[in-house]
Amino acid sequence: MVLAFKVFEVVEEMDFATIASKLKNYKMVEIEEINGREVETGFEIVSLEERDGKLVGNVIESFIVSLSYKGEEFRAPVSVSTLFEFYRYRDRILLIIAAKKPRANRIASIFSTILSARKAAILEAQIPAETLKALHEERPGSTKVVFFDGVKLPGVDKLSLYGEQLADTTLYSEYLKLGKVWYVVFEAEEGIVIGVTRNCVVTFFSKIDIDSALDYIREKIIPLTVKP
Incomplete structure (x- = not known):
């Protein structure tokens, strides 16, 4: 769940x-x-x-x-x-x-x-775009999805990269020129899959109890935030 x-x-x-x-x-x-x-x-x-x-x-x-x-x-x-x-x-x-x-x-x-x-x-709470960007780039093989917002293309609100597309560093670099990283889904070192947005919506896609999820948020997500 x-x-x-x-x-x-x-x-x-x-x-x-x-x-x-x-x-x-x-x-x-x-x-x-x-x-x-x-x-x-x-x-x-x-x-x-x-x-x-x-x-x-x-x-x-x-x-x-x-x-x-x-x-x-x-x-x-x-x-x-x-x-x-x-x-x-x-x-x-x-x-x-x-x-x-x-x-x-x-x-x-x-x-x-x-x-x-x-x-x-x-x-x-706010996580800087550069911090989410680093979250992906430090362990690119663990990333499942990246969304970009603030896209400069007419009529386009968001861009996304999924799965094998993330291995295309040229495409990723092009998207970075067009927008900022808004949302990243990644597999953490603990083996759980997590999605995080810049405005600190945190979603656990792997099976985890609520106390362990809260522990992870306190230990790993909150330190990524900056004062609004």
Whole structure:
């Protein structure tokens, strides 16, 4: 199963105690009625705790979905739980959200609003294009895919190289002249296949448990980032 994460950075100066005091037991819900039963929908933060230099918790998002069964339409409540952690790295605080980009962005935006009066308290973490370029060039045989953005060709947003195309150093050099490395899929030394974008969307394509994935992000991905 593919595991997806996105990394953000807290750019407004605050410590774990401040973050915890604002997020702990935060709840923004409404009561809705389904078939005579009252249910909560909305957003809440649960199980927030500091451990091993990390502030870890879960977001529970609850909502109503419409379902169809043999021609019959009915509504049902659904909850989705998302793990997150704030992580100290040197003089910075990073936020790792265990979700695909749309949900991760939504949660980070809500956190930013809770933590600060300004929405820009939390920004996407950034990996320089040159760093992703080096990630491929240091071990080119391990790279599976490279995407380029900022392409100068009219009507072309992105270029890509897959598999055997990556062995064509002339084609790779031509693409570098036309754009910047945006996304790299590679096999790490640990034998796992990982995709990384410049705005720190991290996807694990190999079988891996969530704790090991988080360890890899802390040890190998976050050091590649620079302050926004």
